[in-house]
Amino acid sequence: MPFRIGLTRDFLDPDGKVGWGDIGLAALDEADGVAWDFIDVVSGDIPPEAVRGYDALIVLTPRVTEDTLKGADRLALVARFGVGYDNVDVETCTRHGVVVTITPDGVRVPVAVSALTLLLAAAHRLREKDALVRTGRWEDKLAYMGTGLTGRALGLVGWGNIGREVSRVCAPLGLRQLAADPFADRDAAEAAGVTLVELDTLLAEADFVVVTCALTPQTRHLLNASRLATMKPSAFLVNVARGPIVDQAALTEALTARRIAGAALDVFEVEPPDPADPLLALDNVLLTPHAVAWTDELALGNGRGAIQAALDVAAGRAPAHPVNPAALDHPLFLSRKASR
Template identity: 45%
Template sequence: MSTATNELTTPGTSVRAPFTVAVTADAAKPDGSSIHGDLGLRRLTEQGVQWHVLPSYTDPIPPADLTGVHAVLSLGHIAFDARTLDHAPDLRLIARFGAGFETIDLESCTRAGVVVTNTPDAIRRPLAVAGLTLLLALAHKLLAKDRLTRTSDWAARERYRGAPIVGQTVGIVGFGSVGAELARLLAPLGMKVVGNNRSGRHPEAAGLGVELLGLDELLERSDYVVLCAALTPETENLIGADALARMKPSAHLINIGRGKLVDTDALRRALQTGLIAGAGLDVFEPEPLLPDDALLTLDNVVLSPHSLCWTKDFTRDVSAAALGSILATAAGKRPLNVLNPEVFDSAAFAAKQGRNHDS
């Protein structure tokens, strides 16, 4: 959901007390550098917002580490539940660096008066490009051909002919903003796109020529199935043995959503027995894969360590969106991309705003 920027304070007022941000240590070092690159934390400093990286990667965050913290920049998937929030009386905002929020209990956040935001617009194009990258790599059997070249086994190349692109059907499961962006990227390649989502509707579907189908029909018709769905109790293990059996033997499964969308044991069997032609995976369950996982040995699987969309523009845009949420909250404004907009009507939120202005 997206909430327009609105003043929460009386016009002309500002936050009097220092505003403190904790950055999670799962992807950042004490100096603020991160595995994603430059997060642009100097923007916070320039606006008088104090920040620090948490002393350790602990999930959930210890209560002592949230004392006096007004916002958390969550770079990964640390859990925030009622127990954690009960020990964070000053917390007003959890800003997710990315789109996924399955480890955040939104209802508990709302009761605690904590706003939760994510960055769906910033991640849309990089994630769609990641899906396209895996699709093309699978279609052209790029992994196997790379290996043949490195081992000078050119004689074996005739066994690895590419699959068609033009006229093939791509089924996007969880057809939302990322799926729509992927459909735009696929259109010039002459591929047909069908989609599936929980509501059976999407405002851009018709304009993009995307037919929305039930999941079973999508699986049966698609040559490439791309998973973009959010992880919820309803979508966990959405693609299991029955779903894989519905796919064409020539079809490929691509997962750029969450590892738990797929029953990994069932997928492993499907790939080993030829039930489906191949898979492109940027996400897994568990992460990282265990060293003896059979997926690591298969020629018909292209793997990426949950980072295929990590590009310079990804970091720039996602950081800008997440920091924008923090700066808006520090200034007493409503940030964009609020996941629990009902929080603004809660007594707990009003109380925190009141404490802010009394400081």
């Protein structure tokens, strides 16, 4: 019996082609004893009938819920294409002996570079300057001076996989680097020239605040109205993590009142945002559709990571980067792995 791998159909464009380009599917075609196809789910909850008979799922945006796993007797792995896994009920997967993996190696550089892209765009007021050219207001450019980086403070909310890479790519730019992360390695931070501080200190001192932490119950609305109020009036906020980490209504109010200089957001509390959301009407915020890091590099890196996790399980090996390592010792997972 082949090891069956199902990919959610939201990888495909309306013409039935992989919209991401090369995500490494050739490795599945070349693997012995493996069969794969796309399951007929593009959004919402993955129904249980869609996953029966599969040993592994590679998931983009559809949700894996408790109902998804009903009757999924063969399922051993949910491989998330990316690092966010808020669309996967990890606790339920662990109870059912299903390992959940992510692809940190695939996103590390592309997301860090996208954070720098948004930071530079906000600092140089790229959105407004583009509009000056398009609307025939060339001579107004003196009113749109940008903010230089040299000697300014970069504050990283979260100093994990992405935050550390943001530090690395920003190192040549002459920024003083701060990070707030209770789990950060202090020796590694010191070696990287990063000063670990409390979040409130970071927000008060940073000229550029970049959010890179994971969304958890503890980080939901971590940047609320009171914390946003501690930021400098000249400061910019960049979020490439998850929308609900920032209280979007409070941020909209702060931007509207010009209590901070601006923001650049790739993520939102509700995605996609309502077209009538007042945030979308502001001229001091740059917005991208949770896709600023979407490049050929990210697509292939994420694809290879998720596919390798599936191939590892198919070969009876433990996959890399599990978010619920306890599931690796679950009798159901061990029995499925042993049967390969």
